[in-house]
Amino acid sequence: xxxxxxYRPTVKTWLAVLSVALGIFTLMTTELLPVGLLxxxxxxxxxxxxxxxxxxxxxxxxxxxxxxxxxxxxxxxDRRLVLCALMTLLALANLVSAAAPNFPTxxxxxxxxxxxxxxxxxxxxxxxxxxxxxxxxGLATSLIFGGVAAASVLGVPxxxxxxxxxxxxxxxxxLGILALAVLVALVMLLPRLPATQAPTPHMLAGQLRxxxxxxxxxxxxxxxxxxxxxxxxxxPVLQQIAGIxxxxxxGALFLYGVAGVAGNFMAxxxxxxxxxxxxxxxxxxxxxxxxxxxxxxGGVAEGIAFMGLWGLAYGxxxxxLQTWMIRAAPRATEAATALFVTxxxxxxxxxxxxxxxxxxxxxxxxxxxxxxxLVLLALGFVGSAGRMTPVASPIAER
Numbered sequence: 001x002x003x004x005x006x007y008r009p010t011v012k013t014w015l016a017v018l019s020v021a022l023g024i025f026t027l028m029t030t031e032l033l034p035v036g037l038l039x040x041x042x043x044x045x046x047x048x049x050x051x052x053x054x055x056x057x058x059x060x061x062x063x064x065x066x067x068x069x070x071x072x073x074x075x076x077x078d079r080r081l082v083l084c085a086l087m088t089l090l091a092l093a094n095l096v097s098a099a100a101p102n103f104p105t106x107x108x109x110x111x112x113x114x115x116x117x118x119x120x121x122x123x124x125x126x127x128x129x130x131x132x133x134x135x136x137x138g139l140a141t142s143l144i145f146g147g148v149a150a151a152s153v154l155g156v157p158x159x160x161x162x163x164x165x166x167x168x169x170x171x172x173x174x175l176g177i178l179a180l181a182v183l184v185a186l187v188m189l190l191p192r193l194p195a196t197q198a199p200t201p202h203m204l205a206g207q208l209r210x211x212x213x214x215x216x217x218x219x220x221x222x223x224x225x226x227x228x229x230x231x232x233x234x235x236p237v238l239q240q241i242a243g244i245x246x247x248x249x250x251g252a253l254f255l256y257g258v259a260g261v262a263g264n265f266m267a268x269x270x271x272x273x274x275x276x277x278x279x280x281x282x283x284x285x286x287x288x289x290x291x292x293x294x295x296x297x298g299g300v301a302e303g304i305a306f307m308g309l310w311g312l313a314y315g316x317x318x319x320x321l322q323t324w325m326i327r328a329a330p331r332a333t334e335a336a337t338a339l340f341v342t343x344x345x346x347x348x349x350x351x352x353x354x355x356x357x358x359x360x361x362x363x364x365x366x367x368x369x370x371x372x373x374l375v376l377l378a379l380g381f382v383g384s385a386g387r388m389t390p391v392a393s394p395i396a397e398r
Contacts, residue, residue, distance in 0.1 A: 013132060022185065040163060067122040079127065098176060118342075161250035164247055207335050227317070233359055233364060234256075241365070279321075289310045
């Protein structure tokens with residue numbers, strides 16, 4: 001179901017789009033929040049940094065499984081109801097995390113977060129075509145998926161700053177309150193969204209025969225796995241390599257976030273003109289940052305400079321890879337998005353897990369070198385890809 005011909009979106013329509021984007025921002029910030037709080041949570045729970053990394057691994061794995069399954073299972077339900085139910089569940093999971101008496105309880109709450117992420121992101125990714133006219137679908141889609149980039153580059157630093165000032169439990173409590181606010185916005189702003197044809201297992205399997213999709217998924221897997229092999233442990237990286245004090249970690253990550261916002265917009269403009277060149281530049285910059293950080297980042301000023309470059313490079317990843325998927329499957333964006341969400345979140349989980357093993361076994365420098373090597377491998381897939389032509393307006397299958 002698409003918007004009727006001649007339909008003009010109102011201010012409330014665009015606020016509805018923004019409420020969905022804020023929902024994704026809240027979900028992804030919740031998923032990544034432990035990145036900036038590993039040291040404090042690990043100390044409070046008396047576990048290693050590697051073990052604490054499971055707080056990122058668990059929701060990532062479950063989100064990867066939930067994305068295609070919930071998209072298919074929710075086919076007969078009103079999408080507004082599904083999104084509101086998932087946001088309610090997210091608020092409860094964050095409040096339980098804030099009050100968790102031990103690590104197993106905290107990890108269980110994080111598993112529920114994964115369910116919310118997979119279902120919400122996969123369903124929300126196909127809503128733009130139902131909320132705005134076709135000429136505005138591209139902009140609405142960019143706004144919705146902008147919540148992913150904003151969470152990576154702003155949500156985590158903001159959560160870390162809250163954690164530095166009021167403790168890690170205060171950060172989870174703040175996200176629980178934010179989730180409740182998003183729930184209110186979704187209830188007030190989203191129209192009824194009766195079920196349309198959801199992707200079937202056959203549709204999803206069909207996209208695995210699309211060479212452009214397979215290449216995009218491979219690049220996504222390597223880039224995101226490499227990113228979270230290193231970024232999950234940004235807190236100890238900044239302390240142990242750059243020598244930045246605990247109380248200033250939030251500020252360093254905030255700089256990472258500001259640079260990431262700039263990278264997001266720069267990559268969006270560049271990818272529209274030359275997708276392959278933009279992807280190659282992101283890979284090269286991200287890999288160089290990770291590989292050289294242990295060698296050249298041994299100082300506060302140097303560490304901060306590397307975090308800025310790191311944020312600039314990774315800020316463009318989500319918008320560039322999403323553009324890649326849309327161009328590879330312009331007539332099947334809903335199925336392609338479900339697969340993209342699965343691989344993206346599975347890669348977050350895999351990166352956090354691999355990074356935990358590397359940190360515990362080879363130290364922080366070893367984790368950074370492994371991460372940079374994984375990112376570099378993506379260059380081979382980009383080089384083998386065919387020409388990706390621009391798509392004016394992505395339309396989900398229906």
